[in-house]
Amino acid sequence: MDTSYSLAELAHLVEGELVGDAELRVRGFGPLDEAGPEDLSFIVKADMSGAMAESEAGAFLVPRSVEQSGKPIIRVADPYLASALVLNKMLARPFVPTGIHPSAVVGEGCRIGEQVSIGAQVVLGDRVSVGERVSIGPGTVIGNDVTIGDECIFKAHVTIEHGTEIGARVSISPGTVIGADGFGYATDASGIHVKRPQLGIVRIGDDVEIGANCCIDRATFGVTWIQAGTKIDNLVQVAHNCVVGEHSLLVAQVGLSGSTSLGHHAVFAGQSSTTGHQVIGDRVMVAGQSAVHGDQPDGARLGGSPAFEAKQYFKAVSVFSRLPELAKQVRFLSKELDRIKERFDKT
Incomplete structure (x- = not known):
């Protein structure tokens, strides 16, 4: 060819x-x-x-x-x-299905497309639905009642917990866990932490890509939702009940606390985070290692911890690196001022 x-x-x-x-x-x-x-x-x-x-x-x-x-x-x-x-x-290469590996385990009531590649030691729970031209890598575990759209690619050792809904053309890299319990506890008067059951699901939209060793937690109630076209780097944590708007970018080690809602085309640079229960507008951009507090309007540009307007943040960073020299100058000027006052008092 x-x-x-x-x-x-x-x-x-x-x-x-x-x-x-x-x-x-x-x-x-x-x-x-x-x-x-x-x-x-x-x-x-x-x-x-x-x-x-x-x-x-x-x-x-x-x-x-x-x-x-x-x-x-x-x-x-x-x-x-x-x-x-x-x-x-x-x-681009045409999809060549290899079928279901003999060592794979398929539960009851599953619906699997005719053109699939399901690797060694894969486990499918009961009532799993798998679309056409789907590739599932070795060691992947998929829980009960999961739905997977057409042309998805799951690499080795991905875990998809029960009830998760995955759209078409979704790519998930090794080690990622979708649908684990959210971190929800109530503390009683004696300080005992009581688990709040996590009864919701995760929904992944079409054309989403998720890197290696990410965790996207199921909702307490309702849905944790990664909307269409979003790209997620390695080692990202998305907590329960978050919504990530269409075509957003989450760079490595981003952490979204519970019930954070991002608008479409949001960009969070590496190691940035949210405090949770907040609404972040469309096309918001957050600098690396920033911690976003509170709701943010459409188009905001943020940096720092806590995060504030990016232009001011970068000015502050440039000043911060000069603080030792500025402190030295302040001490010198303070001594000079004391000398001037002393001479003035003598007159």
Whole structure:
């Protein structure tokens, strides 16, 4: 099978302007210093265009402002995005079902698509529904009454607890647990912590990607909901009854406390968190290691712990690094002021 692509085909894919040989074909994609004559490469900024002359790549994705090159170029609005589109096209392969491994355990009343790959030591509980073109990696455990949409990919050792609802084209990486009990306790007068049963479920929307070793807890009542298109990095904790809006990004080690609601296209950078029982608006962006308290309006830009307006936060950070020197200056000025007062008093 021919796995090469003409530049004309790729230019159409990325809605770019092709300058050069439209019939030139490429087979791979790589960075400037690794790409070969049959590869496409890219630069993200026009001031990097000088480096293209030293690259062996056959053609380049470039910003629209790049005028020309000694080799074919495809001018695009966003080379980084265009590179993702090209890579996904090049790496796309038809789904080849392997069926159900002999060591897998399938419970009663399951409905499983005809085209699936279910690996070794997988356990499906009772009444599990699995769509078409689904791949479930070895050692994965899926509880009772779980529904899984078409074209999902679960890697090895994923755990999906009972009642979870998963949409289409969802990807879950190794070690992640979906639907474990939320952390809910009531404390009596003597200090004993009494567990509050977690009776809700988790719902995962279409086109969600979840990294390795994440935990998304079931709701106390109702639903913990990760909405369509959201991408979650490794080691993220989403507590009970949270709602994460469509097309949001949660970077590594983010922690959302219980009953946090995020709007669509929210971005939480690494190790940022919420305090819980709060509403975060649409398109809110939170800097790394920030702790968000209280409700936040649409479009807020936040940083710090506790988090406040990002511009002020970054100004404060720049001042913080200078505090030892500023303190030294304050001590010096204080002594000078004391000397001036002393001389003034003598007069």
